[in-house]
Structure formats: C-alpha cells, structure tokens
Amino acid sequence: KAGVTQTPRYLIKTRGQQVTLSCSPISGHRSVSWYQQTPGQGLQFLFEYFSETQRNKGNFPGRFSGRQFSNSRSEMNVSTLELGDSALYLCASNRLSGGAYNEQFFGPGTRLTVL
Amino acid sequence: AQSVSQHNHHVILSEAASLELGCNYSYGGTVNLFWYVQYPGQHLQLLLKYFSGDPLVKGIKGFEAEFIKSKFSFNLRKPSVQWSDTAEYFCAVPGRGSQGNLIFGKGTKLSVKP
Numbered sequence: 396k397a398g399v400t401q402t403p404r405y406l407i408k409t410r411g412q413q414v415t416l417s418c419s420p421i422s423g424h425r426s427v428s429w430y431q432q433t434p435g436q437g438l439q440f441l442f443e444y445f446s447e448t449q450r451n452k453g454n455f456p457g458r459f460s461g462r463q464f465s466n467s468r469s470e471m472n473v474s475t476l477e478l479g480d481s482a483l484y485l486c487a488s489n490r491l492s493g494g495a496y497n498e499q500f501f502g503p504g505t506r507l508t509v510l
Numbered sequence: 511a512q513s514v515s516q517h518n519h520h521v522i523l524s525e526a527a528s529l530e531l532g533c534n535y536s537y538g539g540t541v542n543l544f545w546y547v548q549y550p551g552q553h554l555q556l557l558l559k560y561f562s563g564d565p566l567v568k569g570i571k572g573f574e575a576e577f578i579k580s581k582f583s584f585n586l587r588k589p590s591v592q593w594s595d596t597a598e599y600f601c602a603v604p605g606r607g608s609q610g611n612l613i614f615g616k617g618t619k620l621s622v623k624p
Contacts, residue, residue, distance in 0.1 A: 443610030
C-alpha cells in the first residue's frame with residue numbers, strides 16, 4: 396500500500412507570494428491533517444479535514460487555509476507569505492474508523508523556504 | 511489544556527549505552543500517549559502508543575515506554591542503542607476536538623556515536 400505522498404517536496408517563494416501544497420493520503424484513509432514543523436516551535440497542528448469538511452483547526456492566522464476533495468486528497472494554501480512561514484509542512488492521514496484511536500501516518504513533508 | 515514537555519533537547523550516547531528520554535504530559539481526558547521518531551530524511555513514524563492496560567508498552571525496534579500516572583510521565587527507553595537509532599524523538603498526546611490533532615513535544619535529538 397502506498398504511503399502518504401506530498402508534492403512538491405521543496406519550494407522556494409518570496410515574501411508576499413502565495414503557495415499551494417498537495418497531499419494524497421493512504422488509500423482508504425478519509426482524514427487528512429496538516430502540521431507545520433519549525434526548529435523553534437516544533438510540530439504544530441494546522442487543521443484537519445474529513446469528508447471534505449474542516450473538522451478542526453489550530454492557532455494559525457487566516458492566511459493558512461486548506462481543502463479536501465472527494466477523493467480525500469487535500470491541499471493547503473498559504474497566502475501573503477512571510478519569512479516566518481519557512482518550515483517543513485507535514486501531512487498525515489488517518490483511517491478514522493469508529494471507536495478506538497487510529498494511528499496517523501505521515502508523509503515526507505514539503506520544505507518551504509520564503510526569501 | 512493538553513501539553514507535552516520533553517526534558518532533553520539533545521542526547522549523545524555511545525553504541526550499546528542505555529537510553530531513557532523523558533516525557534511529561536498534561537491531559538484532561540482519557541490518556542492516550544504516543545512516541546514518534548523521525549530518522550534523518552525520513553517520514554515521522556509511530557514508535558509506540560499507550561491507550562490503556564499494561565503501563566509498560568513495547569514498540570518497534572526494541573523500544574519501550576512506561577506510563578506512570580502518578581508522575582504524568584511516559585518515558586521512552588531502550589536497553590542498548592545502535593548507531594541506526596540516531597533520530598529525533600517526539601512524545602505526543604491527542605489535542606482537542608478530533609483524532610487528527612496531535613500535540614507534540616519539542617522533540618529530543620538523539621545522536622549515537624559508533
């Protein structure tokens with residue numbers, strides 16, 4: 396079974412631009428979460444999507460947004476990029492069957508550099 | 511509010527040394543605890559998890575962790591580390607609202623000298 400894939404793997408943008416990152420979850424997984432990883436703040440939850448709806452959101456400004464498509468693929472968008480948005484953006488998918496907690500499977504990440 | 515703290519930022523060990531990485535949590539609901547590992551250039555992957563039952567949890571690659579409720583701790587251990595254990599280790603608890611929200615500690619970087 397293929398793992399979580401993220402594209403692109405690396406991205407360089409300048410301040411003020413916008414960027415779109417893509418994530419394809421493991422087949423059959425309906426939940427997709429996004430995290431930002433930086434040396435200073437560590438791993439921080441951005442948002443989670445399930446059945447094309449945002450289920451949960453972390454403490455990030457409105458410049459960070461996302462969506463999920465009917466095939467469970469997800470995109471996140473960052474508008475008006477700032478230098479501080481430079482980070483590794485991780486996507487995780489989850490089978491989300493009812494009952495017990497399910498493991499999240501992480502992708503390799505997209506390394507975003509803002510100049 | 512849920513939170514996780516990891517005491518060690520960077521640990522350096524020689525091969526065959528024993529490892530213990532500290533993790534303390536603050537969590538208001540049913541306790542679910544996780545350790546994830548991120549090997550250089552690789553995906554973040556689950557090492558082990560605790561949901562209930564035996565407080566001593568076995569994970570992959572010889573790792574184990576012990577849940578001590580009275581100390582709010584979930585320390586990660588390995589009796590004898592190898593150079594291939596060089597990685598960053600993260601303790602995590604579920605955040606509010608949904609399974610897809612994990613709160614991670616700041617991570618502990620482990621360097622194993624051959």
